[in-house]
Amino acid sequence: MNMKRNHVADDRIAKLLAFVVMSAVFFITWESIVRFSSISFLIVPPPSAVLRVFMTRGDYLFNNAAQTVIEAAFGFLIGASAGILLATLFIFSKIVEDALYPYAIALKAVPLVAIAPIVVTWFGTGILSKIVLAAIISFFPVLVNTVEGLKSTEPEPIALFESWSASSWQVFTKLRLPYALPSIFSGLKIASSFAVIGAVVAEFIGAQAGIGHVIKSSTYFLSTDVTFAAIIVSALIGIAFFAVVSIIERKVVFWR
Amino acid sequence: MLLTESRRKTSAVSAPFLEVKNVSHAYSLKGSSIEAVEDISIGMRKGEVLSIVGASGCGKSTLLKIISGITEPTKGEILFEGIPQGQRRRIQDVGFAFQKASLFPWRTVLQNILLPVEIKSKKTLKHYIGYAHELIEILGLSGFEGSYPRELSGGMLQRASLARALVVRPKLLLLDEPFSALDEITRESLWIDFNSIWKDCEVSVVLVTHSIREAVFLSDRVCVMSPRPGRIMKEFHAFPFLEAHRDTLFRKDFLELCKEIRSHL
Numbered sequence: 001m002n003m004k005r006n007h008v009a010d011d012r013i014a015k016l017l018a019f020v021v022m023s024a025v026f027f028i029t030w031e032s033i034v035r036f037s038s039i040s041f042l043i044v045p046p047p048s049a050v051l052r053v054f055m056t057r058g059d060y061l062f063n064n065a066a067q068t069v070i071e072a073a074f075g076f077l078i079g080a081s082a083g084i085l086l087a088t089l090f091i092f093s094k095i096v097e098d099a100l101y102p103y104a105i106a107l108k109a110v111p112l113v114a115i116a117p118i119v120v121t122w123f124g125t126g127i128l129s130k131i132v133l134a135a136i137i138s139f140f141p142v143l144v145n146t147v148e149g150l151k152s153t154e155p156e157p158i159a160l161f162e163s164w165s166a167s168s169w170q171v172f173t174k175l176r177l178p179y180a181l182p183s184i185f186s187g188l189k190i191a192s193s194f195a196v197i198g199a200v201v202a203e204f205i206g207a208q209a210g211i212g213h214v215i216k217s218s219t220y221f222l223s224t225d226v227t228f229a230a231i232i233v234s235a236l237i238g239i240a241f242f243a244v245v246s247i248i249e250r251k252v253v254f255w256r
Numbered sequence: 257m258l259l260t261e262s263r264r265k266t267s268a269v270s271a272p273f274l275e276v277k278n279v280s281h282a283y284s285l286k287g288s289s290i291e292a293v294e295d296i297s298i299g300m301r302k303g304e305v306l307s308i309v310g311a312s313g314c315g316k317s318t319l320l321k322i323i324s325g326i327t328e329p330t331k332g333e334i335l336f337e338g339i340p341q342g343q344r345r346r347i348q349d350v351g352f353a354f355q356k357a358s359l360f361p362w363r364t365v366l367q368n369i370l371l372p373v374e375i376k377s378k379k380t381l382k383h384y385i386g387y388a389h390e391l392i393e394i395l396g397l398s399g400f401e402g403s404y405p406r407e408l409s410g411g412m413l414q415r416a417s418l419a420r421a422l423v424v425r426p427k428l429l430l431l432d433e434p435f436s437a438l439d440e441i442t443r444e445s446l447w448i449d450f451n452s453i454w455k456d457c458e459v460s461v462v463l464v465t466h467s468i469r470e471a472v473f474l475s476d477r478v479c480v481m482s483p484r485p486g487r488i489m490k491e492f493h494a495f496p497f498l499e500a501h502r503d504t505l506f507r508k509d510f511l512e513l514c515k516e517i518r519s520h521l
Binding site for chain 1: 321324325326350352356358360361362364371372374375376404405406428448
């Protein structure tokens with residue numbers, strides 16, 4: 001038992017060490033190549049310059065990141081709730097499913113960047129258009145995974161519930177929904193990172209704030225170091241969203 | 257000698273308990289109608305353990321679902337204590353257990369066992385908790401009430417699944433190959449345990465299985481079903497559970513009966 005725990009700890013340290021060494025090699029190589037070659041800092045900034053942006057313009061990055069986080073979070077909550085609700089409706093009404101599912105699939109096939117300008121035209125350059133786009137893009141993975149999850153219930157448990165004369169609401173709440181939770185959460189995890197992408201893309205099209213706005217305006221001024229810092233921030237937001245959903249998943253789907 | 261005694265015991269019990277009358281069932285697949293079971297008639301007395309043996313896909317499970325009332329037959333009828341199926345309240349009458357234990361991983365053993373009661377009515381739940389604990393003890397699951405299914409072995413899952421089927425005090429227990437997913441050693445020890453449990457719970461049992469030994473060992477009567485469409489080919493009086501212990505499985509008359517049933521499959 002103790003031995004086993006030690007092994008697990010050793011394993012973790014080894015993983016961390018591998019990551020740290022790899023990162024060190026990567027950044028040192030990058031720094032040296034940029035410093036000792038003729039590449040302009042305006043094209044590829046060295047890691048030290050990007051780090052300097054984090055130190056000197058931390059407030060600026062943070063405030064814009066906060067804007068993106070709010071947009072993505074609201075968009076995610078709205079899109080995910082709509083996805084789960086519609087999937088539930090599909091389970092209870094085959095007609096609704098037959099009527100709406102083709103539209104959902106068709107809309108899913110449209111690239112996000114293709115509808116982003118329209119969304120910004122309709123909802124303005126403020127926060128609303130970002131929330132809408134984040135919601136649209138979070139909606140589909142949740143919808144598809146929830147529908148699949150709710151339909152994946154095995155026939156034997158269903159026969160059991162039938163033998164107990166359970167109502168369809170009881171079958172839903174006590175059987176289908178808990179059965180679908182792992183699948184719903186994989187949808188939510190995909191959607192959580194998608195929501196950040198949706199918000200950033202909408203910010204590209206037109207915005208006064210947000211990490212997408214920072215990326216776009218900094219490239220105009222060839223402040224490549226700021227662009228790199230903003231890219232890193234956007235990745236961190238995506239990772240944070242994913243991590244939060246994963247933590248909730250572990251609490252809710254405790255039996256996995 | 258023991259065989260005739262058993263026959264007398266079962267025939268002494270009064271009134272037909274369950275009657276399956278000329279039941280046929282067809283389902284449609286890709287537009288064509290497929291006969292699953294055909295003209296099946298079975299009478300069963302209270303307290304009896306009846307097995308239905310047949311090859312995979314012969315319609316055994318369909319028949320069980322028809323008896324339970326989940327599936328309505330295309331022809332024929334089921335009388336349960338003289339009342340046609342569909343006119344009675346199912347949950348108090350029938351307990352169901354399958355090959356897969358189908359315990360829900362998000363519920364503890366006790367919560368799983370009490371689920372049928374919870375479905376029926378949450379208010380009555382407290383009246384059943386005592387009995388659920390009793391069943392847990394009878395089935396040898398004491399100490400595991402609060403465990404989750406993933407912490408249990410296959411045999412224990414099957415015991416919990418049986419407790420769940422018994423918790424509503426059903427008059428009739430329907431078992432669809434409940435032991436077939438277990439290893440032979442676990443299976444045989446469950447056979448022996450379950451024999452006394454059925455007696456303790458005063459429940460009649462219809463057991464669907466593809467194991468002839470299981471059917472002969474556990475039942476008062478064995479019905480042999482033909483391949484699709486399923487029909488009852490022959491009936492055998494088998495070994496009564498009163499004398500069931502491991503040695504029976506190797507007795508000459510036991511093996512001979514198994515052999516004879518095999519020849520009709």
